[in-house]
Amino acid sequence: GAGVSQSPSNKVTEKGKDVELRCDPISGHTALYWYRQSLGQGLEFLIYFQGNSAPDKSGLPSDRFSAERTGGSVSTLTIQRTQQEDSAVYLCASSLRPGTGGNEQYFGPGTRLTVT
Amino acid sequence: GDSVTQMEGPVTLSEEAFLTINCTYTATGYPSLFWYVQYPGEGLQLLLKATKADDKGSNKGFEATYRKETTSFHLEKGSVQVSDSAVYFCALSKRGNTGKLIFGQGTTLQVKP
Numbered sequence: 670g671a672g673v674s675q676s677p678s679n680k681v682t683e684k685g686k687d688v689e690l691r692c693d694p695i696s697g698h699t700a701l702y703w704y705r706q707s708l709g710q711g712l713e714f715l716i717y718f719q720g721n722s723a724p725d726k727s728g729l730p731s732d733r734f735s736a737e738r739t740g741g742s743v744s745t746l747t748i749q750r751t752q753q754e755d756s757a758v759y760l761c762a763s764s765l766r767p768g769t770g771g772n773e774q775y776f777g778p779g780t781r782l783t784v785t
Numbered sequence: 786g787d788s789v790t791q792m793e794g795p796v797t798l799s800e801e802a803f804l805t806i807n808c809t810y811t812a813t814g815y816p817s818l819f820w821y822v823q824y825p826g827e828g829l830q831l832l833l834k835a836t837k838a839d840d841k842g843s844n845k846g847f848e849a850t851y852r853k854e855t856t857s858f859h860l861e862k863g864s865v866q867v868s869d870s871a872v873y874f875c876a877l878s879k880r881g882n883t884g885k886l887i888f889g890q891g892t893t894l895q896v897k898p
Contacts, residue, residue, distance in 0.1 A: 673828075702885060712874060712888035725883045760829065764884060772817065772884040776829040 671695070673777035675761050681783045682751055690746040690780045694763030701744050702764070702774060703728075703736060707757035715759075718744060751784045758782070787812040791875050791889035798865055798896050806860040806892050808849075808875035816877040818842075818851055818858040819886065823872045832860075832873070836880075865896045 674693045682688050694701050703715040717725040718738045729735070733752075738744040748755055758781050762774040792807040810816065820832040820842070833842030838853035847862045858875060875889040 700884060704886075711890045712886075714885045714887070717883040717885050719883075725885060728885075762829075762886075766884075772878055773831055773834065774884070774886060775831075776821075778828045 673761055673763050673775050675759075675777040675780050677780060678778065679781045679783075681785060684753060684784055685750055687747065687749045688751055688782065690748075690759050690782070692744045692746070692761030692777060694742065694744070694761070695765075695775055696742075698763035698765050698775070699741065700764040700766075700772075700774075701738060702762045703744070703746050704760040704762065705757045706760055706779070710757075712760075715746070748782075751782075753784050756782055756784045787816070787877065787879065787887050789875050789877055789887055789889035791873075791892050794872075794891070795893040795895055798894070800867055800896055800898050801864045802896075804860070804862040804865045804869075804894070806873055806875075806894070808858045808860065808889060810856050810858065810875075810877050812856075812877055812879065812887075814879060815853075816879050818849070819876045819878070820847070820849055820858070820860050821874045821876060821888075823874070823891075825871065829874070865894070867896045867898055870894055870896045 676691045701718040714728040733749045736746045758779040760779045761777045764774045788811045817836045819834045821829045822832045833844040835842040835851035841850045849860045872891045874891045876886040
């Protein structure tokens with residue numbers, strides 16, 4: 670079966686522009702996570718979806734960042750008025766059973782965002 | 786807050802050498818512990834996991850034991866191969882929580898022939 674897919678794989682944008690990053694989770698996985706991987710900060714949690722709801726948004730770094738999920742499937746992470754410090758690899762992961770012991774998350778290949 | 790600390794890298798070994806990558810954690814309660822691996826040009830993938838104290842996770846010749854008394858989950862392999870060259874991440878998640886992963890900073894392993 671298909672794994673987690675993300676698009677685009679690479680995105681170069683000018684400072685101040687808005688960007689949208691897309692994640693298609695594994696079919697049937699109700700939990701979806703966004704993480705950010707950057708040189709200075711390592712791997713950081715951004716937001717968690719259970720179905721279409723986001724009960725944990727604690728990792729979003731500022732109000733320029735938002736995310737939504739529709740139909741319990743595809744998710745979009747939007748960054749408004751991008752800044753250079755937003756440059757990172759954005760990873761999406763999905764899981765069948767969140768919150769239980771041994772919760773295994775399956776990761777997508779990531780979107781590399783470069784803000785110039 | 787909850788956190789994971791890994792040994793600094795990069796780690797450079799010769800093929801067939803013994804590998805240890807140290808990982809310690811700080812967390813309330815009883816987290817689940819994981820090792821994820823990122824091979825060059827590929828996405829993160831689960832290597833092994835342990836969900837309770839004294840559990841040993843193992844996969845592909847790698848092992849790690851959940852040590853509650855020392856809050857550690859060190860990764861070991863008896864004989865590394867060039868193909869093991871990758872970045873290794875230790876992580877925890879809290880049971881009954883959202884399942885979000887808290888990662889260590891990652892350790893780069895380079896194995897030379």
